[in-house]
Amino acid sequence: MEVFKVLLLAAAAALAATAAPAQETLTIGFTASQTGALNNDSTAQMRGIELWRDEVNAKGGIKVGGTTYTVNLVTYDDESQGTRVQQLYARLITQDKAQFLISPYSSGLVATAAIISEQYGKVMVTTGGALEKTYQLGNKNLFQIYSGASQYLAGALQALREKNPNPRIAFVYEDDPFSKGVAAAVRELAKSMGLTLALDESYAGSTTDFTPIINKIISSNADVLLGGGHYADGATLARQLYEQKAGLKWVTLLVAPDSPKFAQLGDAAIGISVPSQWEPQVTFKPDFGPSPAQFTKAFIDKYKIEPGYHAAGGYAAGLILQRAIELAGSVEPDKVADALNKMDVTTFFGHTKFSTDPKQHGLQIGHQMVLAQWQKRNGQLVKEVVWPTDAKTADILY
């Protein structure tokens, strides 16, 4: 009788094993700046990644052959500091056994994390890291979701040129790696367009009083301001420009105005434009995953706030990694890296294609940026897409 019971149990177990696909866990590691100067944008990016995880797991996980992988995110607070990023990415790989990595936020931290991920041969999809230099160092397993830093102000300069062929441009930017990367590209581009910069200066990211800089902008007789850096400094600069009535006709700031929190500045936000990797109004037709509208709705439902491009970039990083794993039919890093190398797709975030040129491997070459501007509509502050013209939802305020 006992033998019969055992045989019966064994048969039941075998039946269950053939009926249901094997369920395993896929560990993906990343750090987020839950504290420190990069907190605002990094939190948005983390929320995007977590929303992707929730949606994937709600659908049963990532299906690879006969196995379904439930996504397990392991994350730590990097305190917006490079030294923490270095320690924590090593920990994610060696102790938490993360199979894949997503980058931290900001070009400086991505560059730091990339040293560790490459050292251990881990595939890392980077988001929130636009600086091109990181991808020009011979790295083999880095894949960039964002358009490069040199693209940030290219659209703004072209749009500006149409409004004013001879603008007097003040260029004032944060002295961090990303903004300096943008600055180098702007100088080149302005030169090639025959434009001169009336003021070209950097400031420390910890700057809280922009009064001296604004006085210099006024003294330079500039009518256009390009620059900024990240959220905290950009929001402060915008507020003080308004309070000091700087009299500029055009202001484009990096990063900060993309955050929905920027609307807290009230009238100081009006007319400020921002180069954006993505806006909720875009109309890309995705090959897979949610549409821009579906992503926006899901994000608002979960977090009660409209997503900016940092949040969208976080989701896109997860989505692209998921697609690569599905296409590779494996969670082997080499096979997934191959799939990423061959990837040429459109998602809600736009076109994604990675460079396979060994000189800039993993650099994003498919994605296009837009220029968004805060405007007032029916008494409400809204962010409109104003460039390129075929994607615009409103005319530029100038």
Next chain:
Amino acid sequence: MIGIVASVIDGVLIGSVYGLAAMGLTLIWGVMKVINLAHGAIVVLGMFILYLMASALGLPAYGAIPVTIAIGFVFGVALYWIAVHRMIGRPELMSLLATFSVNMVLIGLGTAWWSTSPYNVPVSIPGVTWGRYTFTGTHIMAAILAAVIAGLLYLLLYRTRVGKAIRAVANNREAAELAGIPTTQVLSFAFGLGVALAGVSGTLIATLFPFTVLSGEAYQLKGFVVTVLGGLGNPAGALLGGIALGLIEGLATPFMPVSWIPIVEFGLFVFCLIAFPRGIFAFSKA
């Protein structure tokens, strides 16, 4: 030329707020030889009192000033008894470490409650426009209030019994004790006063700029420069030192990249320590 003058005026306006912030730091040093490394965190406390009162409760922004002074004073007295009292008379490193620990605790608690996201309290006061330059109403108001509060501190120190007791303890604690002054209470009162000054300077700064839980560090560093310029332990010198620092910032900015200003400031800091260890304004020492 107008640009340089405008820059200098702006420098003096903000410098008076730096001066007020440094007065708290220097008062505590002068009376009890404690360098309060929790100063920056207390400046932030003042910022968040303004935020809670103005944005969350909808009360007038400048109404937060007496509230900050009251809360700051009580908090300072409590802090004295918890963290500082037993360190008085011990090697200076002990009180330095004690107040640094308090700083870490306060920043940790602040981060847990408010995260490190920027907060913004919009305060609208008409400014003064001169040519293309505008001096914002909030800057002018902050400078006036800083001067008024500094004046009130002067009256307290020089026209009241408690002020006389504070000066006596600062001068010679043992002699003050022999004269019947309850020096421990005086020390806790002075610490409370110093913390209240730091808090109220934070409130004024928050009417000018957005801030985060971590903003205090920059003002603490400026506070050190100002106290060294004005003479350690000299509240009147601190106000003058603050104005001097603002003036230097304003004068230097038109002629060099702004990212060089901290180098000028801290170069000056080292120069003063070497050339004028008692401060440039030592002549006005109480």
